[in-house]
Amino acid sequence: MSFSERALAHMASASLDPNLAPIESLKSFLLSEGFTDFMAREMRNPFDPDFHTALEIYNGPNELRQIYMDRRDVLFDIGMKQCRRTTIPLTWKSLRDGATGPSREIIEYLADFGMRNGVVLIHREINREPIFVSVVGDVVNELSQDDLLMVQVICSHFLGLWLADYPASIDDVKELSRRELEILAASSIGLNGKSLEDHLNISSHTMRAHLRSIRQKLGANSMPHAVNIGMRYGLLDS
Amino acid sequence: MHPPIEIIDRQNICLYQDVLEDLWRMRCRVAKRFNWSIPYLAEGLDKDEFDRDDTIYLVILNDDRRVVGCSRLIPSIEPHLLDTVFGDYCDLKPIPRSKNIWEFSRMFVDRDYVNLVSVVKSCYLLMSGVAELSVAHGLDGVTWYTSMPNYQAALACWRQTFPIGRPALHKPDNVIYVPAFSPIDSDGLVRIKERARHEGPVTQYIHRDGVRSLGEEVNVFENAKEVRHNAA
Secondary structure, three states: OOHHHHHHHHHHHHOOOOOOOHHHHHHHHHHHOOOEEEEEEEOOOOOOOOEEEEEEEEEOOOEEEEEEEEOOOOEEEOHHHHHHHHOOOOOHHHHHHHOOHHHHHHHHHHHHOOOOEEEEEEEEOOOOOOEEEEEEEEOOOOOOHHHHHHHHHHHHHHHHHHHHOOOOOOOOOOOOOHHHHHHHHHHHOOOOHHHHHHHHOOOHHHHHHHHHHHHHHHOOOOHHHHHHHHHHOOOOOO | OOOOEEEEOOOOHHHHHHHHHHHHHHHHHHHHHOOOOOOOHHHOOOOOOOOOOOOEEEEEEOOOOOEEEEEEEEEOOOOOHHHOOOHHHHOOOOOOOOOOEEEEEEEEEOOOOOOOOHHHHHHHHHHHHHHHHHHHHOOOEEEEEEEHHHHHHHHHHOOOOEEOOOOEEEOOOOEEEEEEEEEOOHHHHHHHHHHHOOOOOOEEEEEOOEEEOEOOOEOHHHHHHHHHHHHO
């Protein structure tokens, strides 16, 4: 059986388990695949205490996929789309220099081991303390592009199941204006930059103000992050 | 308040000829927007070999009876997308296939006709409609070839969803798509209605004689079976 076949079999069998512990199931699969359990320790981000990376997948020096989880347990996948949009040629060094907090510590830690591919899982209690980081990485084998996509799918699958158990709350999300909701919805279908301004007939200046307001109200780091929060909390449903 | 999803099958299709024509044109517009490379787009219609007599359509119409959202169900025991067009992605595991499993495809919403805010709402509405049909008629679930965002949305409601083949990166929009099977039961129906804030039935079946109750008076899946039987 190939890696992808084993991953599919694992997800299919897990779907029948009524007592599934999603994160443990994901981790046990990765470990069974020869990924190495690097570390499991408590970790805090000294720079941004409200925001933590939930999962990162490294693929060699040129690609970084990140799935974030924010303080309201929102799963946020910037994935390749974000990498493509920013078109930053990520290198191991730039990752190390650019990342802060846990990401930087983790990257430096992994780099010391010569890790080229890896998955970082961050477990967190629902009361947000303590933050528990476990790193599962592959220092031996390069993952093929197909396998990497499957890693992305299996990680998204189990993280999605994990987060589905936590009911959403909109208590700390401020209400968006009608115009802001329109912009958020337009962003959710892929419009950005000039196309967004043209579609809604708004000047760049006004658009920037709206985007800033949306991010502030939702506590988001970026518009994709804001869209994910909006979708999770039903802000796009009304 | 959401508009009802109208269910179209071979038994009531005569009431919807203009709607179907509009549906195929709308699908064409949306597919072009997604940069999908599928046949027939040049002709202005996205009507393929899976738009058959036994296909069941779910459509959302606006006040002018224009199609603003749609999807379709195809029986898994007959040729469908996952065992033909996307067959290469499903070569790792057998595709779930039975008379109680249908393929869910072409979930499209046309943002030309709906408020942008309603795009996501319409997608949830269509998923609620599929869940309602599944539960009313005792289906086991649906197979589909879906983007990861929609996969995640389904997973939150239909917890037993799992991939049934290899994922692929769709280059035009850089989105990962994956073939999946979503078992749907009454819990799954409740979850999606809660998530989408739908109260009461979301689907309706209109016949010449008026509105019929799905599951009790009309079984669209049995109607489709009859179509196939007659054709054979």
